[in-house]
């Protein structure tokens with residue numbers, strides 16, 4: 047297909063971005079400076095107005111990939127000022143154990159930030175960017191990929207907006223992806239077996255430099271410190287179906303606070319308004335999305351959760367999505383025309399999104415289940431290998447959160463490390479933890495670095 051230029055009519059934007067969640071404003075800022083006017087359409091009201099504030103308290107984790115993008119947009123300092131550094135993950139196990147897992151070997155932190163405040167900064171910055179216009183209360187209800195154009199429903203009725211390029215930053219239930227799916231693109235949309243509610247709480251005995259989690263087999267509670275001393279924002283994750291604790295059991299009449307107290311007795315005692323919060327806070331589901339095509343000729347592309355909504359437990363969904371935008375802009379800059387640029391973007395990002403989605407699901411299983419003895423022995427051996435060969439065996443979490451290595455590369459390195467651990471354990475059944483360092487070193491050095 048020949049590259050089209052100047053399809054837009056007078057007054058219409060060069061690019062329409064659907065969605066002003068976390069990714070839409072970032073995409074608008076990257077594109078407007080390079081490729082002309084951008085209009086962002088958001089179905090909800092402006093979240094910065096009092097009327098739209100929904101009392102949500104979700105915390106998101108920012109790590110290297112996200113910071114790189116914020117730095118490039120000149121927003122690093124503003125976001126850093128509202129973020130809390132986190133050095134590790136403290137488990138509070140049913141047997142009383144409180145293991146601490148550092149996020150990095152050199153003590154570098156990841157950062158917790160209130161999602162709503164981050165979004166406000168992004169919206170302010172996007173609106174201040176020449177060429178960017180954000181229209182709230184405008185829902186895209188139809189997408190014509192050929193024109194391309196979108197049908198928009200707002201307070202004053204419906205209208206059609208034409209453009210040269212269309213970006214679907216409209217999250218897990220994307221209208222742009224739906225249009226592509228109607229033209230034969232294969233999408234996989236599922237729902238995580240856990241749903242969640244946001245809970246705020248005081249945890250004066252929990253150190254504020256760590257994230258804290260309480261695994262309960264079929265349920266999980268995670269809490270992040272905020273800028274107010276002792277105050278945490280948390281999420282309780284319960285299964286949607288199955289026996290208590292679950293939302294199905296709540297629906298069947300077993301009171302939510304009773305189920306919560308049985309799973310998390312320590313927390314139940316610490317949250318005086320637990321019943322009120324569980325009754326008032328919405329239960330949110332977590333969509334899992336993948337899609338075998340992300341771009342449509344030179345006209346449209348999916349970015350962020352619209353093409354890779356994932357389990358949230360690695361804290362990479364937004365970070366990965368911000369990186370999508372940076373890579374998209376680099377591909378457009380580096381290739382001749384949008385057709386080649388969008389194709390390069392998909393080639394580069396899709397394997398990475400598949401990898402980090404798979405890793406996130408696996409990480410959720412590790413965190414929610416109680417530690418198994420065999421798994422702990424393997425993890426201990428991995429840690430020893432990474433201490434002996436710090437550059438060769440970088441822990442998976444560190445690769446994802448502290449580097450910009452491709453996620454697919456990180457996944458492959460982790461597979462190699464696990465193969466090596468299994469091999470060593472097979473050679474020394476039940477005694478791998480007693481192998482002297484010298485022997486362990488020799489074993490590794492006898493192998494090719496790629497094994």
Ligand SMILES: Cc1cc2nc3c(=O)[nH]c(=O)nc-3n(C[C@H](O)[C@H](O)[C@H](O)COP(=O)(O)OP(=O)(O)OC[C@H]3O[C@@H](n4cnc5c(N)ncnc54)[C@H](O)[C@@H]3O)c2cc1C
Nearest residue numbers: 065067068069089107186216217350351361362363364365
């Ligand atoms: C519990 C939880 C914890 C998380 N924690 C982390 C974390 O710690 N770190 C991390 O990196 N990621 C985290 N994530 C993931 C992160 O929130 C998402 O990856 C990120 O929000 C994706 O941004 P987005 O802009 O693609 O989608 P969204 O944030 O969903 O935004 C999409 C926007 O599009 C709008 N929209 C949708 N349809 C239309 C339409 N038809 N017309 C107009 N507008 C439309 C929506 O209203 C919305 O504003 C977490 C997610 C969850 C659920």
